[in-house]
Amino acid sequence: MERWVYGSLWALFAGSLLLRLARSQLLPTRALLHLGLLALLQHLCQACLPLPLGAPLTAAGCLALGRAAQRRRLPVAGKAVFITGCDSGFGKQAARHLDSMGFKVFASVLDLESAGAKELRQSCSPSLTLLQMDLTKPDDIRKAQQLVQPQTASTGLWGLVNNAGFDDTIADAELSPLCKFRTCMDVNFFGTLELTKALLPLLRSSRGRIVTVSSPAGDMPYPCLAAYGASKAALTLLMDTFRSELEPWGVKVSVILPGYFKTGTSCDPAYWHEKKEQLLASLPTDLLQAYGEEYIHEINKQFVKFMKIANEDLSLVVNSIADALISTTPAPRYYPGRGMRLIYFIHHYLPSVIRDLFLKAFFINQKLPRALQPKHQNGLKQE
Ligand SMILES: NC(=O)C1=CN([C@@H]2O[C@H](COP(=O)(O)OP(=O)(O)OC[C@H]3O[C@@H](n4cnc5c(N)ncnc54)[C@H](O)[C@@H]3O)[C@@H](O)[C@H]2O)C=CC1
Ligand SMILES: C[C@]12CC(=O)[C@H]3[C@@H](CCC4=CC(=O)CC[C@@]43C)[C@@H]1CC[C@@H]2C(=O)CO
Numbered sequence: 001m002e003r004w005v006y007g008s009l010w011a012l013f014a015g016s017l018l019l020r021l022a023r024s025q026l027l028p029t030r031a032l033l034h035l036g037l038l039a040l041l042q043h044l045c046q047a048c049l050p051l052p053l054g055a056p057l058t059a060a061g062c063l064a065l066g067r068a069a070q071r072r073r074l075p076v077a078g079k080a081v082f083i084t085g086c087d088s089g090f091g092k093q094a095a096r097h098l099d100s101m102g103f104k105v106f107a108s109v110l111d112l113e114s115a116g117a118k119e120l121r122q123s124c125s126p127s128l129t130l131l132q133m134d135l136t137k138p139d140d141i142r143k144a145q146q147l148v149q150p151q152t153a154s155t156g157l158w159g160l161v162n163n164a165g166f167d168d169t170i171a172d173a174e175l176s177p178l179c180k181f182r183t184c185m186d187v188n189f190f191g192t193l194e195l196t197k198a199l200l201p202l203l204r205s206s207r208g209r210i211v212t213v214s215s216p217a218g219d220m221p222y223p224c225l226a227a228y229g230a231s232k233a234a235l236t237l238l239m240d241t242f243r244s245e246l247e248p249w250g251v252k253v254s255v256i257l258p259g260y261f262k263t264g265t266s267c268d269p270a271y272w273h274e275k276k277e278q279l280l281a282s283l284p285t286d287l288l289q290a291y292g293e294e295y296i297h298e299i300n301k302q303f304v305k306f307m308k309i310a311n312e313d314l315s316l317v318v319n320s321i322a323d324a325l326i327s328t329t330p331a332p333r334y335y336p337g338r339g340m341r342l343i344y345f346i347h348h349y350l351p352s353v354i355r356d357l358f359l360k361a362f363f364i365n366q367k368l369p370r371a372l373q374p375k376h377q378n379g380l381k382q383e
Helices: 002-023 030-048 054-069 089-101 115-123 138-151 178-205 226-249 269-282 285-291 293-308 315-326 340-349 352-362 374-382
Strands: 080-083 104-109 129-132 159-162 209-213 252-256
Touching: 080 089, 080 138, 089 104, 089 115, 089 315, 104 115, 104 138, 115 129, 129 138, 138 178, 159 178, 159 315, 178 209, 178 226, 209 226, 209 315, 226 252, 252 315, 269 293, 285 293, 340 352
Parallel strands: 080 104, 080 159, 104 129, 159 209, 209 252
Antiparallel strands: none
């Protein structure tokens, strides 16, 4: 009897864990997971249940998992979606893709004359509306809300895709100017929060969707990304809170956590060279003395080399955005991109010392600051 109780409890625990992992999008393939789960259930039933119930229970498991695995999609007709950051990158490609799917797209851009805005104007259907909006300007957000509201009064606004984001500093937190922390927070957190609050009444009336593109840098300490990562950490937590609080209203919230992709200026060496020079010119002398110019050149070199191998297939992210908008069961998290499952597995299950070493080996591994180098050590001792 005891064996039977333990076996059943173990089967329930293992089954719930594997199902949670399946829904989290963290595992390589659903089929692999389902086979593993069914083999486990079959074994446990045979080992623990007094009667030959293995086969019928396993068959029931197949049916249940098959239904869970089916991700049904909602009809697109009549659904309006507001997307931010469509000048380039994921936002531009998502606007074009959602327009081709039949959504009524409101594509906001920083600059209506940007190459991306012109491309969307030329390549998308007449139902796509381009509008200029700077997330750091409350007046722009108010005008955007006033444009969208009358055009969605009958249908409500089905989706908000918070895609716009900013970072232009790749340096240790101590070397990152405070104004960079503020700009990242202003765009990535406060601007996104203000827009979301402005459009929430429309989203609640349609029991629609909020899809926010955050970053794994908000979940784990990527070296030299403190300003950006802190703003994304705040954003991700905000969206998790929205997901819980908006559940009674029928509004579903998903967070997209992409890997590293070639978008906008993310892999433009000339852009990052200019940002490095601006940073060097802005640093106080004592800080520059302590770290040394070479330290900052090395970070920039490692970063530019890393982005050379960034993913070029933006459709991985765009498809996650689309799924979060029209799946009947959107996932709370999407992890599109090479190696993201491994990175999150390490983050969730390995000790912090291993996690930190992995991120340094994977992304940027700073050299010793000038003041800590043996040939400069005597300078420190005298001070
Ligand atoms: N490229 C990558 O490897 C990754 C990007 N992300 C996130 O993906 C999102 C999209 O970025 P990407 O397409 O990669 O880069 P991107 O630079 O091509 O696009 C960023 C967009 O945000 C807009 N934007 C910037 N500041 C703005 C402001 N103040 N107001 C309104 N819009 C503003 C830009 O005009 C641009 O359209 C961002 O939230 C970014 O943090 C997350 C993980 C990885
Ligand atoms: C900061 C930025 C976007 C990111 O989130 C990535 C970063 C390059 C290193 C990364 C590797 C990952 O595995 C996750 C994503 C990320 C932290 C990108 C460099 C420029 C990108 C940017 O500026 C976004 O606005």
